[in-house]
Amino acid sequence: MRTCALILIAAAVFAQAPADSREKIKAARATVKVGSSAIPQLDPLLMAADVEVRREAIKALAAIGTQHGLDLLVRSTRDGDAEIQIRATDALVNFYHPGYISTGLSATLKRAGASLSAAFRQDENRDIVDPDTPVRPEIRAALRDIVANSTDNVVRANAARALGILRDGDSTQTLIEALRSKDDRLIFESLIALQKLANPDAGPRVVFLMRDLVEKVQLAAIETAGLLKAHDAIGELRRVLETGPERKIRRAAVLALSRIAGPSTRDLLATLIQDKDDDVRAASAEGIGRLANPSDRPAIESAFNAERKTVARLGQAFAIARLGGVDMSELSPLHYLVNNLNSRSWRGIAQPYLNELTRQEHVRKAIYPLLASGTLAERTGLLLALASSAAPDAIGQIEPYVRDTDIEISAAATRALRILRASVR
DSSP states (O other): OHHHHHHHHHHHHHHHOOSOHHHHHHHHHHHHHHOGGGHHHHTTGGGOSSHHHHHHHHHHHHHHOSGGGHHHHHHHTTOSOHHHHHHHHHHHHHHHSTTGGGTSGGGGOEEETTEEEOOOSOSSOOOOOOTTOOOOHHHHHHHHHHHHHOSOHHHHHHHHHHHHHTTOGGGHHHHHHHTTSSOHHHHHHHHHHHHHHTOGGGGGGGGGGGGOSSHHHHHHHHHHHHHTTOGGGHHHHHHHHHTOOOHHHHHHHHHHHHHHOOGGGHHHHHHTTTOSSHHHHHHHHHHHHHHTOGGGHHHHHHHHHHOOOHHHHHHHHHHHHHTTOOOOSTTSHHHHHHHGGGOTTTHHHHHHHHHHHTTSHHHHHHHTTHHHHSOHHHHHHHHHHHHTSOOTHHHHHHGGGGGOSSHHHHHHHHHHHHHHHHHOO
16 A cells, blocks of 8 residues: 555646756655655656656666666666766666675765765775676667766776676777777776676786876785786786886786796796785785696795795696695695685685686596585685686586575575586586
């Protein structure tokens, strides 16, 4: 009865509202209480000549959410007002990544007369939808159009962030072209989006930014080159290290070299295993592990046994497992990695290592027994790691846990199985 009454009230407001903008704004706000059934009533308000009316209408549409408003949101990405474009973009992302509307750029928008201010809350935005999320192509196309054609760089940067979150594989070239802009935020967001798209073809196209004078951009470019395994970047990364950069740049450069793991980097990485910097020791060990030369294992094991810093031990444990050390005894390196899934401080490092390691058959076979006997954090973390393995043999190992009596395990297994099956088709 309450819902019906609200619908009638909203309809009455729309029927009786004069052309006066204040009444239209009130009408737009009234639709939020009604919900998705009132979305058609927002259509004419989103086309109003008065920009204030359109702003209130887009706020209402974003607040209502649901798939029924997607077409109107796509249309609103072409509005001439920056705030409307930003709110429409964030609402589209929120549909596929619930909760984003409260953390994205929309949440920071403030208007004082004709002046609009906004702040990107997280310099390192890691939001991303699951790989099998079916995003409508017209939504991705609308966001690409913003990045390519909008005259407002904040709007463009926000759309670039959205393309990365929604994994739009067709936007690589659009984002590469955005790297040539003069706006630091647009360049940064385009780099982070390219990292998420993981298209190796983009790797060589970011190398020139590794000399950027803005540290945040330089760091993002170095990180992107590493994640995309851009072998063309090795020479420039060596140059960066030779210039004696400050600590953050040096760490990023070594980590990038370790991710690229080209044969020509082995000697350099080997000299850094005993470096004074904990993060550099971790990164150099990672790289040695990825080079997959079994003769390097004794040196890494020796370093692991002598190491006292967790971040370095985690990198060394990854390397040892990558080089074939899959013993799961209590004090073994691989068990050490798994055990750190229980730590809030180190889970964010251990998890990506395990995600990568599960692509190796010998590692998967070693950890399968822990799916039944580990702690909750270990079991859910390993299920997440197996989801990214793209290994057909993992499907049968995960399937029994879909019916696990622990609801968290069951949910994690269901999600992992869905992602895994999509990747092995």
